[in-house]
Amino acid sequence: MAEVNQRLDALRALMAKADLAGYVVPSSDPHMSEYVPARFRGRTYMTGFTGSAGTLSLLAEGGTLYVDGRYILQAAEQVEGTGLEVSLIGAGKPEPWDVFCRKLPRGSRVGCYAATLSVNEQRRWKQALAACGIELVPGEDLLDQVWEDRPAWPKTPIWIHELTYAGRTTAQKLAEVRKALEEKGADTLIVSSLDDIAWLTNLRGGDVTDVPVFCAWVLVTPEKATLFIHPDRLEADALALLAENGMDVADYDALPGAVAALPQGARVAYDPACVNTLAASAIPEGCTLCEMPNVTTYIKACKDAVELDNMRKANLYDGLAMAQFSKWLPEAMAQGEVTELDVCDKLIELRTALPDCVGVSFSTICAYGPHGAQMHYSPYNGGNCVLEPHGLMVLDSGAQFRTGTTDITRTVILGELTEQERWDYTMAWKCHVALAEARFPYGTTGTQLDALARANVWRYGLDYRCGTGHGVGLCLSVHEGPVGFRSSHNPIPVAEGMVLTIEPGIYRAEMHGVRHENMVLVRHWQDTEYGRYLEFEPITLCPIDKRGMDLALLDDHELDYLNHYHALVYEKLAPLADDALRAWLEEACAPLTR
Numbered sequence: 128m129a130e131v132n133q134r135l136d137a138l139r140a141l142m143a144k145a146d147l148a149g150y151v152v153p154s155s156d157p158h159m160s161e162y163v164p165a166r167f168r169g170r171t172y173m174t175g176f177t178g179s180a181g182t183l184s185l186l187a188e189g190g191t192l193y194v195d196g197r198y199i200l201q202a203a204e205q206v207e208g209t210g211l212e213v214s215l216i217g218a219g220k221p222e223p224w225d226v227f228c229r230k231l232p233r234g235s236r237v238g239c240y241a242a243t244l245s246v247n248e249q250r251r252w253k254q255a256l257a258a259c260g261i262e263l264v265p266g267e268d269l270l271d272q273v274w275e276d277r278p279a280w281p282k283t284p285i286w287i288h289e290l291t292y293a294g295r296t297t298a299q300k301l302a303e304v305r306k307a308l309e310e311k312g313a314d315t316l317i318v319s320s321l322d323d324i325a326w327l328t329n330l331r332g333g334d335v336t337d338v339p340v341f342c343a344w345v346l347v348t349p350e351k352a353t354l355f356i357h358p359d360r361l362e363a364d365a366l367a368l369l370a371e372n373g374m375d376v377a378d379y380d381a382l383p384g385a386v387a388a389l390p391q392g393a394r395v396a397y398d399p400a401c402v403n404t405l406a407a408s409a410i411p412e413g414c415t416l417c418e419m420p421n422v423t424t425y426i427k428a429c430k431d432a433v434e435l436d437n438m439r440k441a442n443l444y445d446g447l448a449m450a451q452f453s454k455w456l457p458e459a460m461a462q463g464e465v466t467e468l469d470v471c472d473k474l475i476e477l478r479t480a481l482p483d484c485v486g487v488s489f490s491t492i493c494a495y496g497p498h499g500a501q502m503h504y505s506p507y508n509g510g511n512c513v514l515e516p517h518g519l520m521v522l523d524s525g526a527q528f529r530t531g532t533t534d535i536t537r538t539v540i541l542g543e544l545t546e547q548e549r550w551d552y553t554m555a556w557k558c559h560v561a562l563a564e565a566r567f568p569y570g571t572t573g574t575q576l577d578a579l580a581r582a583n584v585w586r587y588g589l590d591y592r593c594g595t596g597h598g599v600g601l602c603l604s605v606h607e608g609p610v611g612f613r614s615s616h617n618p619i620p621v622a623e624g625m626v627l628t629i630e631p632g633i634y635r636a637e638m639h640g641v642r643h644e645n646m647v648l649v650r651h652w653q654d655t656e657y658g659r660y661l662e663f664e665p666i667t668l669c670p671i672d673k674r675g676m677d678l679a680l681l682d683d684h685e686l687d688y689l690n691h692y693h694a695l696v697y698e699k700l701a702p703l704a705d706d707a708l709r710a711w712l713e714e715a716c717a718p719l720t721r
């Protein structure tokens with residue numbers, strides 16, 4: 128704690144020198160990544176709080192650490208003795224500028240590092256602080272002068288994502304991007320989101336835990352496309368590939384200068400939710416600002432035939448690992464103690480043995496009994512427990528394959544179930560099927576479809592406090608835009624070639640959780656007088672434990688979907704299985720009858 132206090136005091140001394148009464152340390156990197164490289168975990172360094180999200184609003188004396196509900200206890204424990212207060216953010220709760228507005232006199236200045244606030248965030252901060260007579264002053268990174276042994280910029284190997292996996296060349300993707308820009312009235316594009324850059328360049332790296340991306344920028348103009356990346360990171364083959372595809376290379380730090388040199392009249396597209404203020408404020412006067420979601424994100428989400436085949440392949444092998452695991456677990460529990468972390472280790476061992484696997488896609492959630500009620504519980508954060516032969520275990524995991532990213536949740540039945548557990552298990556399946564078997568005309572949004580799944584629990588006054596599903600990348604981020612199944616409004620329709628998860632659940636505090644998650648791809652069903660109709664194809668391939676189903680609660684079509692799904696799982700996995708696993712699959716995939 129003494130260490131953290133020293134760091135806070137050093138930062139306060141710099142604030143005083145710069146005439147700043149407050150300083151904001153968010154959890155973001157210059158690319159607004161969901162997970163950030165170690166170099167940008169400054170909020171952790173400054174507070175000692177190790178959670179993945181939170182904002183420090185520091186004052187000359189004291190300050191407040193703002194965290195969401197999952198971290199409130201952990202944060203309070205970890206900042207004890209620093210004089211920092213911990214405050215809960217979320218609907219109806221104070222925002223991270225609240226402490227500045229309450230404690231600072233009008234005319235005060237609050238600083239932040241301009242590269243770690245997106246354009247949108249900066250606007251929110253400026254507006255809120257201005258209402259209290261306080262000025263936000265985005266500037267240089269004060270942490271740099273405080274942070275001893277700050278991790279360097281990541282330099283993980285960058286490798287080529289071959290065309291057999293990627294489907295389209297960078298040249299083809301650039302042509303699609305320029306066409307989309309033209310349609311939207313722009314001609315220039317700043318890309319800062321790392322998964323979009325990895326997709327566009329057909330390159331992958333390892334700068335961010337569990338996401339195979341690398342730190343870079345892309346600037347696309349009518350004549351030129353440039354990748355801005357730290358020198359010496361690209362091997363000759365990657366450089367040659369980029370050159371062949373019409374992409375130049377420049378130094379990472381040269382991006383603001385290149386933006387500042389854009390010609391008069393350029394119509395510059397950028398996503399204000401992704402691009403930081405350091406880059407956006409470089410756009411010269413005389414250019415037209417075209418704020419819009421990244422055009423790359425939509426094109427990336429609509430996967431072509433090669434990509435879809437790859438995503439199927441990734442899920443085929445992932446399903447094989449999950450089936451091997453499902454067979455292994457009861458055998459292991461019969462022989463001795465198995466903990467939640469043992470489960471995580473076993474899954475990693477099985478997955479990394481598979482062809483084309485390059486790692487996991489997120490930190491495994493293995494949550495037994497009451498842990499399952501916490502949607503983001505992880506045994507890696509303490510709380511690891513021994514599994515007992517009863518009740519439910521939520522197992523949410525995934526991997527990165529060169530062929531695609533996977534994300535699957537199975538609610539594992541460890542033995543006898545209570546009435547409540549069985550009801551919840553079955554009800555969550557009804558929610559899953561309601562969406563998975565939906566057919567809908569093109570133009571339908573993820574928000575509309577979200578309600579199909581929820582309707583089954585809404586009728587009992589129940590709900591789940593998360594989306595019903597999200598997009599998934601191809602050897603990229605496990606959470607991919609621009610479309611998901613969620614309650615909040617998003618006007619972008621669900622379109623052919625998108626790959627999404629369906630993962631409704633029921634969570635009972637202190638008791639248990641249930642979630643059934645499959646990945647699906649969106650495909651054409653048929654054209655009718657009302658339009659082009661779409662449907663989902665499940666691509667996750669792993670049995671759902673039939674022992675949890677209460678047949679009295681299932682309608683015929685829900686039972687049929689389960690049986691058809693299991694027939695598909697058997698057909699695909701059996702040829703890859705050894706004799707013992709095939710016998711297990713035969714039983715696990717046998718039809719369930721009334």
Ligand SMILES: [Mn+2]
Nearest residue numbers: 534628630644
């Ligand atoms: Mn998921």
